[in-house]
Amino acid sequence: MNFAVPLFLFWSVIIPFGRQLPALAYIHHYDFVVKETNVTKLCVEKSILTVNDSFPGPEIRVRKGDTAYVNVHNQGHYGITLHWHGVKQPSNPWSDGPEYITQCPIEPGANFTYQVIFTDEEGTLWWHAHSDWTRATVHGAIIILPKEGTTAPYPEPDGEEVIVLAAWYKGDLMTELIQDIVTGSDLPHSSGYTTNGELGDFSNCSSETIYRWSVDYGSTYLLRIVNAVVNAELFFAIANHTLTVVGMDGAYVKPIVTDYILISPGQTMNVLLTADQPLGRYYMAARQYSTEPIADTGFDHSNATAILEYNGDYNLSASPTFPHSLPLYLDMKAGKNFTHRIRSLANEDHPISVPTNISTRMFITISMNLLCKNITSCNSLDTDHMIATSMNNVSWKNPQVDVLEAYYRNLSGYYTSDFPDWPATMFNFTADYYDEDAVVTHTGTKVKVLNYNESVEIVFQGTGLLGGSVNHPMHMHGHSFYIVGIGYGNFDNETDPLSYNLVDPPEVNTFGVPKDGWLTIRFVAKNPGVWFWHCHLDRHMTWGMDTAFIVKDGGTEETSLRPPPPNMPQCTGVIGVSVQNPGDDGRDDALTNSS
Numbered sequence: 192m193n194f195a196v197p198l199f200l201f202w203s204v205i206i207p208f209g210r211q212l213p214a215l216a217y218i219h220h221y222d223f224v225v226k227e228t229n230v231t232k233l234c235v236e237k238s239i240l241t242v243n244d245s246f247p248g249p250e251i252r253v254r255k256g257d258t259a260y261v262n263v264h265n266q267g268h269y270g271i272t273l274h275w276h277g278v279k280q281p282s283n284p285w286s287d288g289p290e291y292i293t294q295c296p297i298e299p300g301a302n303f304t305y306q307v308i309f310t311d312e313e314g315t316l317w318w319h320a321h322s323d324w325t326r327a328t329v330h331g332a333i334i335i336l337p338k339e340g341t342t343a344p345y346p347e348p349d350g351e352e353v354i355v356l357a358a359w360y361k362g363d364l365m366t367e368l369i370q371d372i373v374t375g376s377d378l379p380h381s382s383g384y385t386t387n388g389e390l391g392d393f394s395n396c397s398s399e400t401i402y403r404w405s406v407d408y409g410s411t412y413l414l415r416i417v418n419a420v421v422n423a424e425l426f427f428a429i430a431n432h433t434l435t436v437v438g439m440d441g442a443y444v445k446p447i448v449t450d451y452i453l454i455s456p457g458q459t460m461n462v463l464l465t466a467d468q469p470l471g472r473y474y475m476a477a478r479q480y481s482t483e484p485i486a487d488t489g490f491d492h493s494n495a496t497a498i499l500e501y502n503g504d505y506n507l508s509a510s511p512t513f514p515h516s517l518p519l520y521l522d523m524k525a526g527k528n529f530t531h532r533i534r535s536l537a538n539e540d541h542p543i544s545v546p547t548n549i550s551t552r553m554f555i556t557i558s559m560n561l562l563c564k565n566i567t568s569c570n571s572l573d574t575d576h577m578i579a580t581s582m583n584n585v586s587w588k589n590p591q592v593d594v595l596e597a598y599y600r601n602l603s604g605y606y607t608s609d610f611p612d613w614p615a616t617m618f619n620f621t622a623d624y625y626d627e628d629a630v631v632t633h634t635g636t637k638v639k640v641l642n643y644n645e646s647v648e649i650v651f652q653g654t655g656l657l658g659g660s661v662n663h664p665m666h667m668h669g670h671s672f673y674i675v676g677i678g679y680g681n682f683d684n685e686t687d688p689l690s691y692n693l694v695d696p697p698e699v700n701t702f703g704v705p706k707d708g709w710l711t712i713r714f715v716a717k718n719p720g721v722w723f724w725h726c727h728l729d730r731h732m733t734w735g736m737d738t739a740f741i742v743k744d745g746g747t748e749e750t751s752l753r754p755p756p757p758n759m760p761q762c763t764g765v766i767g768v769s770v771q772n773p774g775d776d777g778r779d780d781a782l783t784n785s786s
């Protein structure tokens with residue numbers, strides 16, 4: 192069964208009915224039924240969690256500035272939440288979605304209506320589950336058209352195509368995840384990558400269902416590409432065809448003409464393609480960009496393929512052409528070359544506003560670590576510890592009542608406001624050698640509190656601790672941010688700022704901190720509420736590479752956190768075992784002085 196089809200079939204169900212408001216903003220309503228659906232891939236039938244029986248899930252299609260109400264009916268076996276990735280949701284974190292950060296899960300049998308408020312986003316974003324790893328199959332594209340009467344900053348394409356790239360797990364992902372977390376093992380690895388739900392010609396039992404896209408010679412198309420993969424950055428290319436990247440993460444970029452892209456989990460890219468090649472069939476292919484030490488973790492070597500096929504008469508028996516421009520798994524140079532070309536459009540119609548008077552500076556190490564399994568016995572690094580991740584050596588632990596609820600109701604004992612602005616110790620972060628003591632981290636539920644309108648600069652510094660330096664795509668909720676600097680080695684606070692781009696830095700919601708390097712971002716904290724930020728490789732998120740901002744109210748109704756909707760899911764006080772590392776190093780002590 193071709194799972195691209197249900198997406199189309201459900202169009203009639205999810206098509207919004209519009210009610211016009213002043214200022215040409217529309218309200219849309221969707222019903223999302225989350226349930227188990229049987230599918231067969233890689234010659235094996237299994238059950239996956241879907242929305243409306245569709246993998247990928249239904250599209251949300253709005254115009255800039257609209258609002259969508261999405262009623263989520265949970266008919267699955269586990270609690271679930273949904274997140275509207277890249278939608279800023281001003282003053283409305285109640286509908287942002289990350290479990291135990293802004294809400295507790297929607298229990299099986301229950302429903303919750305999210306109010307998704309669009310403001311300045313334009314282009315493509317996506318939605319996904321934000322509980323455990325359910326987002327593996329519970330996700331879909333969000334298409335944000337320009338407001339009526341306005342156009343995108345490129346000629347109107349003749350057509351468009353949504354390409355959702357995802358990971359496929361042969362086994363029962365939830366069962367394996369829980370088992371691995373309990374035993375402290377490495378977390379599940381995927382068995383392949385999918386294009387609009389299909390693995391393609393290079394995977395077993397997948398040729399007949401390969402995803403196909405028909406094009407007319409001479410036409411130009413807008414591709415809306417979403418990386419919904421759980422744990423991998425991907426290279427993507429289309430044989431013999433040039434790609435022109437024009438948008439990223441719901442904002443426009445200066446056109447990048449290229450024969451491949453690199454896209455991180457969480458990122459979206461809008462790409463123009465002109466069908467200008469001889470009539471025939473061409474592979475659209477994706478493969479993992481791995482920066483991990485292979486000896487430690489290995490990676491998924493599969494190639495995801497779909498077929499671009501021209502309409503018209505030609506020899507159909509010939510094999511499609513494969514894109515030789517698709518870089519190989521470990522091609523760091525190709526990764527770097529593409530990433531360094533991304534610039535915001537930054538013109539009169541699409542201006543940017545990079546903060547220059549910084550009021551809050553943070554320097555944050557992001558690391559692989561070890562965590563004590565049980566505080567009463569922590570002698571051996573090998574047997575008494577499990578893998579963890581951290582930011583400034585704090586490995587995030589979810590609270591039993593979500594941070595937003597605790598903040599809004601002034602409940603103590605659930606989080607502390609002491610997320611550090613600096614690492615506790617300075618060391619040679621990117622050295623190959625590392626001190627075994629430095630590798631041990633501790634858990635905490637520490638947040639960073641920001642005043643409204645504060646201008647924030649964060650330098651993320653990757654570390655080589657545990658020999659585990661990798662690219663970390665960091666994602667922030669509730670805000671987009673500017674990438675003003677990127678570099679390799681240890682950050683130098685005297686010379687590196689001289690290279691900052693304050694003219695046309697990309698404005699994004701997810702961006703990779705390079706392996707053995709650093710990344711500087713800037714943003715203005717103008718969205719009151721609680722906002723999660725974390726690595727968008729779920730293995731790192733699960734291990735603790737997360738924290739949250741609390742942005743305080745700004746003094747007016749418009750600049751203040753709204754009250755919660757009446758039907759927020761209640762916290763049962765029973766935290767899912769699968770949520771995070773079960774390691775405990777005295778976290779409860781740390782919480783006796785809650786904010």
Ligand SMILES: [Cu+2]
Nearest residue numbers: 663726728731
């Ligand atoms: Cu990471």
